[in-house]
Amino acid sequence: MKGLRPLVTKSEVRESASSLAYRTLRRMILHGELHEGARINEVEMATLIGVSRTPVREALRELLNEHVLAEGPSRQVVVGTASSAKLQELMLIRPALERLSVQEAATNADISALDQLRLISIRARRASQAGDIAEYFDLDDEFHLQLARAAGLPLVEDTLRRLSGYARLAGLTRTWTVEELGGNVDRQETITDLLERGETAGAGKAVEEKILHLLKLIIQSVEFDT
The missing domain is CATH 1.10.10.10 (Winged helix-like DNA-binding domain superfamily/Winged helix DNA-binding domain)
Incomplete structure (x- = not known):
């Protein structure tokens, strides 16, 4: 009309x-x-x-x-082709951003945001047990984006989304085991538990350890292939 x-x-x-x-x-x-x-x-x-x-x-x-x-x-x-040098740079950047997400999420996240983190972890564990690596890492990325979302940090969320792609690209060179992926989900659940209990410092340390552990595994694969 x-x-x-x-x-x-x-x-x-x-x-x-x-x-x-x-x-x-x-x-x-x-x-x-x-x-x-x-x-x-x-x-x-x-x-x-x-x-x-x-x-x-x-x-x-x-x-x-x-x-x-x-x-x-x-x-x-x-x-693109992944390089260990850029991954080493990610090891400097990601932990700082993740700690910031956790610090702000401890103050701003509500019960529904924490429930969303738990749901993501449940789905990630199912994907890991089914051997669906692509789905698993989609959910792993979503866990960290949800942390930033719960923290009320849209710029951090956008930056993490951009940074995660390069690590994912490098991770394609690795043959992941169920044990490695399951251990990563355990770390996600620990982070959520610590946030729920208000243990901000512990949650910050846990998220840093999770990111560094994963990146170190990826770097090992890249260096081995090259």
Whole structure:
């Protein structure tokens, strides 16, 4: 009818398409569907995702910034290669951000936020026992994002999301065991328990140990492969 605004504006459609392209490409890389060094073809990806080339191009720029993609020969974009040097840098950054999340979550998180952390851990344990590595690490990422969310720190949440991709890319080189993944879930549950009891210092130490333990395992795999 005349005078009525469209339900979805052109900018909203473009933003939605960009988000879809980004999420799809990122998932394909982090789930190992696109292998290290694989060339990303804009036209093929646009057809696969069902969007135009512009959202795909925007997604590629974002993923280049996250270092899960890299510039290859002849200005081609390829799936990135992990390096132990960048992972060592992550070992300096991630613990500081995670401690900040825990510190603020201890003050700001309510019961529903803690329940959400527990639910994520339950699902992660099921995924680990089923051997669904991709689903497990999706949930591991979500646990840390939920911590930042519960803390009321959206910038930290966004930064953690960006940083997690590179560690995930590097983790594809490792053959994970049920025991390793289960131990990681145990650490998640310990963090949640400590937060619920108001033991902020203990929760901060636990989240730092969890992150460092996981990154050290990934670094071992990267160094072994290289």
